[in-house]
Amino acid sequence: MNVTAVAHDPVSFASPLLVLGCCEGKFADDALVAAMNVKLEGILASLFESGEFTGKLNSTMLIHTYGRLAAERLLLVGLGKRNELNLEKVRQAAGSAAKAVCSSRVPRFASLLHRPASSLPRAIDASLEGYLLGNYRFDVYKTQNMNEPLLEEMVMLARDESERGVMEKAVSDCMTVCNAVHFARDLVSQPGNVATPAYLANRAIDMAGRCGITCRVLEREEMESLSMEGILSVAKGSHNSPRFIILEYMTDVPKKRPVVLVGKGVTFDSGGISLKPREGMERMKDDMAGAAAVMGAMAAAAGLRLPLNIVGLIPVVENMPGGGAYKPGDVVRTMSGKTVEIVNTDAEGRMILADSLHYAQRYRPAALVDLATLTGACLVALGTIASGVMGNDSALIRTLMSAGESTGERLWELPLWDEYGELLKSDIADMKNSGGSHAGTISAAWFLQRHVGKTKWAHIDIAGTAWEEKGRPYNPKGATGVGVRLLVEYLQKTYCR
Secondary structure, eight states: EEEEEEOOGGGGOOOOEEEEESSOOOOOSHHHHHHHHHHTTHHHHHHHTTTOOOOTTTTTEEEETTTTSBBBBEEEEOOGGGGGOHHHHHHHHHHHHHHHHHHHTTSEEEETTGGGGTTSSHHHHHHHHHHHHHHOOTTTTOOOOOOOOOEEEEEEEESSSSHHHHHHHHHHHHHHHHHHHHHOOOOSSSSSSSHHHHHHHHHHHHHHHHOOEEEEEEEEHHHHHHEEEEEEEHHHTOSOOEEEEEEEESSSTTSSOOOOOEEOOOEEEETTTOOOOOOTGGGGGGGGGGHHHHHHHHHHHHHHSSOOOEEEEEEEEEOOOOOTTTTTTTTEEOOOSEEEEOSSSTTTTHHHHHHHHHGGGOOOOOOEEEEEOEEEEHHHHHHTTOEEEESSSSHHHHHHHHHHHTTTOOOOOOOOOGGGGGGOOOOSSSSEEEOSSSSOOOOOOOHTTSSTTTTOEEEEEEESSSSESOOBBBBSSSSTTTHHHHHHHHHHHHHHO
């Protein structure tokens, strides 16, 4: 979608459709809505008084202006109670507006949705994110019913030239970040027969070339020389060879220690010998959502030219039950030298992350953050509303949680007490790779903690948030691209402000 910013009186701005954000309460409390009501000869007041439109969050109503305004149609979008308005509600309202505008099938439109929320410092950003993220569809493989519209052109109306300048910067930055989210969504949406480890590596190479990022891909022989047996063991059952993707975004401050981001990249997870039930197994193509988030965050950071050094490490495998697959009862020696008794081949994510987190130590990271669709237990604990976060540094976790609140990609901290390590005690190795059904999310994080050394580290479990089953205002049904905006906000908040 093409987005421009224009300083213009909204009453006299000609457009096929104008989006107007409205809060609950008396319409006259908003000077802009009141002015529109005068031009519309009391129509808005009638709608409010009759209860046909109340301003309830995410509600919409389309009315024709019949020449009373320069805009041919006016789309009213509810923002909820004025005293409860926040960035997430603006984002949601814009996503709802995007759907309603698509349904109206207009070629272009103008927006004032951000105007009642102008007291919020980043209201313009939030409304842009809602529009751009809500305007997404993955239909690469559809050959019929291709007439569903997507938004093509939007004008953000500013009060004056000063506000227009702010908008233009916001438009540029938001387009960069939201395009990175779309990139991540596309990767997660691809079917497993397309998105193999080799495919993901090739997409990383292409992205890096476009964004000025250095990319190196290790194949099986190089991983064997590094003793990455955690990754290699998971890949044994598949005909698709594993890859280890290394992305480096280095600025002109080479002495600054990098932030290292690690993303789980299981392109399809059958569970291996510990085979998953057939119901819902088709969704297991999304087990590389952590990898997609890291790739998207790296692309956004490069596009925004963030003044810091970032490294992305992405182990990519396919977990299949082939004749050579690793088995329950096997003992695997990870890259760190620690031995792991395999009790569940479906606990594969922590095996590939263990090698990646150990590899990350060579960068002496300022901070180490991993994202993974790691445990179904996290979905049980937190549902699809929040991702779980755990780690060894409270300040890092607090900053990530704050970034989650700002972006609407919320995090909830779970404990990581030493006692949980009892669940992973093995009789024959340093640890087991699964602690059973109790505290599954926590025991998985405890396993990872054994491979991070003394680095400041946080683990984010996105098993419940990487995929949206029903569709929400700015998250259409399917892959959400969760983690991209969260990581970018964290990097900006911590290192760039």
